[in-house]
Amino acid sequence: MNSQLNDATDDPQAAGAAGWTTTPIGADLLRGALEVERTAHGVLPHRLPARARRQFPDAYLATVETQPSGVRLVFRTRATTVELDALRTKNGYRGVPPRPDGVYDLLVDGHPAGQATANGGNVLMVDMATGSAELVPGPPGTVRFEGLPARLKDVEIWLPYNEVTELIALRTDAPVEPAREHGRRVWLHHGSSISHGSNAAGPATIWPALAASLGGVELVNLGLGGNALLDPFTARALRDTPADLISVKIGINIVNTDLMRLRAFGPAVHGFLDTIREGHPDTPLLVVSPILCPLQEDTPGPLAPDLRDGKLSFRALGDPAEVAAGRLTLTVIRRELARITAQRGADDPNLHHIDGRSLYGEADFAEFPLPDGLHPDPAGHRRIGERFAELAFAEDGPFGEGRAV
CATH class of the missing domain: 2.60.120.260 (Galactose-binding domain-like)
Known part of the structure; x- marks a missing residue:
């Protein structure tokens, strides 16, 4: 095929006359x-x-x-x-x-x-x-x-x-x-429906795709809407997939499905990261906590659809008073992820953490509100992608090529 391409005419009319190639x-x-x-x-x-x-x-x-x-x-x-x-x-x-x-x-x-x-x-x-x-x-x-x-x-x-x-x-x-291989590093990312792309303008402008373009890397996106749930089978998929860089965005689905309590959450995070490390012992691994979502900052799940006014939005059904008994909110999950990554980081210099509110926080919510209460709009995806690239792919950032371990 290479010779066909290299020898082909530059005249599109001649190419069309030669017929279609399937x-x-x-x-x-x-x-x-x-x-x-x-x-x-x-x-x-x-x-x-x-x-x-x-x-x-x-x-x-x-x-x-x-x-x-x-x-x-x-x-x-x-x-x-x-x-x-x-x-x-x-x-x-x-x-x-x-x-x-x-x-x-x-x-x-x-x-x-x-x-x-x-x-x-x-x-x-x-x-x-x-x-x-x-x-x-x-x-x-x-x-x-x-x-x-x-x-x-x-x-x-x-x-x-x-x-x-x-x-x-x-x-x-x-x-x-x-296409020719460009020798770019492969970035393997896992997250929720926001990483999957919900409400983005197109597939090349979901936030991980934007960040990958800005970072000059090849994206493999395991953003799974509603299914970033620390499942062992997902951890094994991450473990077994070749990658130069790995990130996992953890939290929002665990809260809005009301999947587990605080007692189970910490060990589940450790187990998920342990499994990834079995296949990628030294690969830069970045843990990202949830972006701002006022619905669930301090209110546990589950989350329910709200179809009033003929539009799909969401509401949280949990009772904030039950946080003391181990119910999870985004605030609790961010605290636990910061603690876990700091603890593990003492023995794992290639493990890193980003607070999701540094990607999309209070000021961003005021500028680009979440249209359905849960997912960013196209401008929000662009903001998150640009911020991630600035933080992760900076020369001395977690994915920076100049970072010293």
Whole structure:
């Protein structure tokens, strides 16, 4: 394929006259996925390995881990037009206006070059009051980008963070080859729905993607909406995934699911970090506590959906008086994470901690309020990504290349 690309004409009309090229989609063209499953339609990127999926065969987790946040098609081509056939599964919520379609972001040589959405697809209708869901099937759709520069270039298509996406066919008007390796460090990140991308403008502008771009690293995003719960199978996935840098954002899901009490939280954090360290004994490992969320700063969970006024928002149901008995809030979790990382740091110089309020705090909330009470808007994602890059990727920061241990 290399010779086809290098010898191809720079004339897009000549390339078009030669006909379309269909390129098989496989792991060689995908970045950010831990596994790729062959399906009846094409390929389905997974962000958790099969072993983890077998250990907790939960329908919600199955949805979020197959929503390809941070997953992108990356290739090198002279093509001026690119088409991608895909079968999406989009979430819908009963009693709430339809949510926006998932977005595909196009980057050319690392620069934004367009956005598109897919037509057709399935809809998973969720009843937030009961938790039940019904799948309404639909046909595959096509995403099309045209007017690309006719020169040889690196193309990235970032897949929607909020739609399960089965990739069926990649067509171009010139041959395609896998992109060259740039030798960038790999950053493996785990977090909640905010890390997953909730309310961001597109997949390349979720905060981890923005931070990765600013830090000059390759992102593998294990942000799992509603599922940053210190699960052992997630810790093992982090342990077994090659990475040069690792971060874990811990807290908000544990509070809003009311998953555990203070007695269980500390040992669970230690166990999660111990498992990661089994596979990455010396890798820079950054623990990030929750960003500001007034709903749950001092009020325990669980969190419940609030559908008043036809908009989805959230409210906390816990009693602040029960914190003394071990119920968890964001304030309690930040204190415990600071204590645990300080304790472990005495023997682990590559373990670091960032208070999430340094990424998004009181002043940021006043400037960019959380639209649904829980998730930042696109401007909030940009603020968090820029702050993370400033703190983590600074020369002497936890992920800085000049940091001395």
